[in-house]
Amino acid sequence: MSKPPLDTAASATASRSRSKRSGSQLTPEAIIEASLRIAARGSADAFTVRRLGEELGADPTAVYRHFRDKDELLLEVADRTLGEVLDSIPEGLNWQDRIRALADGSLAVALKYPAVASAMASRTTRRPNEFRVVELILGAVTEAGLSGTDAAVHYRMVGDSLLALVGQRAAYLLFSPEARAADESAWNREYRLVDPEAFPQITKAALELAGVSQDQVYDARVEALITAIERRAVELRGGA
Structure with a gap:
């Protein structure tokens, strides 16, 4: 040779x-x-x-x-992405706007790194940037007027909800373009063809359902979290 x-x-x-x-x-x-x-x-x-x-x-x-293994790497990478989220939050915001900014930053980073966000929807990094996020949310609910168990429950409500919401959006981006196209066309196709007698509410709302964007739904869910905190704070003050 x-x-x-x-x-x-x-x-x-x-x-x-x-x-x-x-x-x-x-x-x-x-x-x-x-x-x-x-x-x-x-x-x-x-x-x-x-x-x-x-x-x-x-x-x-x-x-x-x-x-040690791929899981340790995932947790380190995920904590790094949380640092990106925190860096996007301006100083001097009131507690409601801190939660909104956290939600906006979390979604932006999740869509930037979908494989990370989808994998972390039900995980915890146990690392410095995660501690900073927890501190931020606890500070927000405390500023709203909650303490003790109420603060802990509402912190978990916000943290777990944001993880789930952005994880869902991120996981969707990992589907094939064909699968996403089929899902996105469903409101204008399958849902408009349902039997109006069997599904009168779907038929009545078909046009509006087709016009709703993912961002509108996300924003509404974030506002619902803030409203829940405000409502609980009012209850603790005796309904004043």
């Missing part, structure tokens, strides 16, 4: 050397940044070692030198 040309062999050797060097020089920060880049491209497999190896130009198993 003939040998490859010298320049080809040298190129291959250099390429292998670069891969080895990048593998040995990886840092947790580099791996987190690579995961975020993959997630920002809308990929559902941002946390597979194969994809990370390709993104980093390194042996995929090098990831395990810095993270």
Whole structure:
């Protein structure tokens, strides 16, 4: 068998050397940044070692030198995205607007990194930025007039609701374009063709249902959370 040309062999050797060097020089920060880049491209497999190896130009198993497993990496990446949310919230807002800003930032970051938000809808990072989010929400409900169990319950109501809402929106982006198109056309197709005698309320509201946007629904749900906190605060003040 003939040998490859010298320049080809040298190129291959250099390429292998670069891969080895990048593998040995990886840092947790580099791996987190690579995961975020993959997630920002809308990929559902941002946390597979194969994809990370390709993104980093390194042996995929090098990831395990810095993270115990993919779940530990996910939690670190998710906490980083919470930092992005917090950075988007202006100073000096009242408690209602802090919750609105948190909701807006959470949705924006979830749509930017759908694989992260969808995976974290029912998880907790147990890391610094999550603690900051919890502190922000507790501060808001306390400023509203809640304390003790009421503050804890309403903090959970806000936190869990936002996780679920943005997780739902993020997961939707990971569906195929065909699946999303079929769902989005349902209000103008299947729902307009239902039997009006069997489904009179759907028939009556068909036009309005088709015109509702996801953002309108999201905003209404956030306002409902704020209203629930305000109502409970009024009750605790004796209905004044």
